[in-house]
Amino acid sequence: MAAMATNRRVILKEYVEGYPREEHMELLPGAEVPLRLTGDEPPGSVLVRNLYLSCDPYMRLKMSRPLRESYTAAFVPGSVITGYGVARVLDSSDPRLAPGDLVWGITGWEDYSVVRPPVTAFLAKISHHGGEGGAPLSYYTGILGMPGLTAYVGFHEICAPKAGETVFVSAASGAVGQLVGQFARLAGCRVVGCAGSAEKVELLRTRFGFHDAFNYKEEPDLAAALRRCFPEGIDIYFENVGGAMLDAVLLNMRVHGRIAVCGLISQYNLADEEKDAVRNLSAVVAKRLRLQGFIEPDHKHLYPKYEAWVLPYIRDGTLAYVEDVAEGLESAPKALIGLFHGRNVGKQLVRIADDAETGA
């Protein structure tokens, strides 16, 4: 008989309207679960010990009653919350994965998860951890995971930057924004970011090498702030927030500008009728702008190219990556909620177990 362990789970209690609160989620005490697959799972299933969980803004979209269209299926009240994470394989009937392997991909907000096909397709083996030149395991929730590929695809593939162009990044100290800023600098662009606190703005300037930065909460006129930072206008906008910021950006774009629409975090907690009005779309014609929405799963095939490109920059210290690590599964709901209030400084993740604990 297989050894057993205690499995705590974070479930969604009810669909969320407005901002998510802790009472929308619940940490259920442990149930005993076997540390081997039982044979009842569908072929290709994988049992993992979760080590790190990622808190990402898109998760809010899965917490709404599934009325509005989304690219992602809603969570089911009473069921465990799922998201990106890093885990150790304990047992596997997926021929790609063996016990002891480290993986990143879609897992559950719980100590142990059985990942079933087709979700197992999102589990990728981690090969660049530990030893000389290895990256921290937690980076696979960030720079080496979904946010990293998101930043790369959005900036390099969708915006096709040229040296000397100007780049604006909103939510610029976040999981994706801090990377876009640094990628822009590497591409020879002039890059400006905005964030929501003095501490974050300082981080943009000193840690991530943004050429300029501002605190959007202290700017009474966003369009004027952008004019000040970009007297010649913006060639590329990496859009993470939407709403009033997008409206201000539209007024400041240059002819043939490109806007990669990655996310609209300012709008995720608003009912349809509360969403910010965007009124400056006439700039799209006048300036021949391109707005392109994208999501990382459409571009998974680019991960190997991205990983090969980014690893040397991580190893030689060219790229910085700032994480905001919450400790313990019990802190996960609060950490996720914090994203929507800008409480995180850098990539928000949750450490739920030391890798050493897995005995690997």
Added chain:
Amino acid sequence: MAAMATNRRVILKEYVEGYPREEHMELLPGAEVPLRLTGDEPPGSVLVRNLYLSCDPYMRLKMSRPLRESYTAAFVPGSVITGYGVARVLDSSDPRLAPGDLVWGITGWEDYSVVRPPVTAFLAKISHHGGEGGAPLSYYTGILGMPGLTAYVGFHEICAPKAGETVFVSAASGAVGQLVGQFARLAGCRVVGCAGSAEKVELLRTRFGFHDAFNYKEEPDLAAALRRCFPEGIDIYFENVGGAMLDAVLLNMRVHGRIAVCGLISQYNLADEEKDAVRNLSAVVAKRLRLQGFIEPDHKHLYPKYEAWVLPYIRDGTLAYVEDVAEGLESAPKALIGLFHGRNVGKQLVRIADDAETGA
């Protein structure tokens, strides 16, 4: 001494706020002008007899006080209104053009114009008029002119349609929309259009071969109307109007949909704070949409390709083109104003002289 003629001119009297009215323009009685270049013009100038003037929505943007950014310089109060037209060359110091040539391009709202460099670069010689297989001269204000290339570039180059895709066109009986609908049908797409009267909707169905059509003024819920016409959603939207229609379309786009933003006529007469709020931009991420603004002058190099493609369809009757022809220079202001109230049925143009009059 050169023969003289009487030259009447339509000037902009003052900058326009809100909807343009006839008192914003004025027909000035004729001044005597020579029918030869005097030698005082800059080298490369061309003297033309104007035959047809084109009324195009973008002209409204040139009538506003030049505060807001535009892709097109404002008109100057007291000066003649300029726009696309068809004309006969009377005299030329441009080596490309000789007396007797027919041309289309940027000219003035007057009987005779001296077109000076660099605007002469927009004058193109008409080679497919008259004789067997020739197209009507007026077509060079429409299907064979700027609106034609606009429809072609926006639909074929920007939207890259595939057979079987669904296409929605707003302002679908207008100069550009009627072509996009027919191009879509030729491309094997299912195409639906909207317009603002029963007469126009009938035209869409019977004359232009739209698969379905509706009168947007009779739809209390635009999003519901689109759901009815596109139960599986819209792959391609050719945007001519903006505002509430765009917001409704965003809710009905399919994943990886494309929106060619050609114009936003519903917004041109509104002050910034009056412009319609667009609130459904979250669809841009969820559905990975691309919105691409464009203007025809950026794509002039495609005209020969377009002309070669479209002429056979005109000659064999595959493509219909409906024109709304106002008679006489004095009717030009009212014809232009009518665009913004949907009074035109088809391409609005003004005939100001019979070609025979030019003696060519």
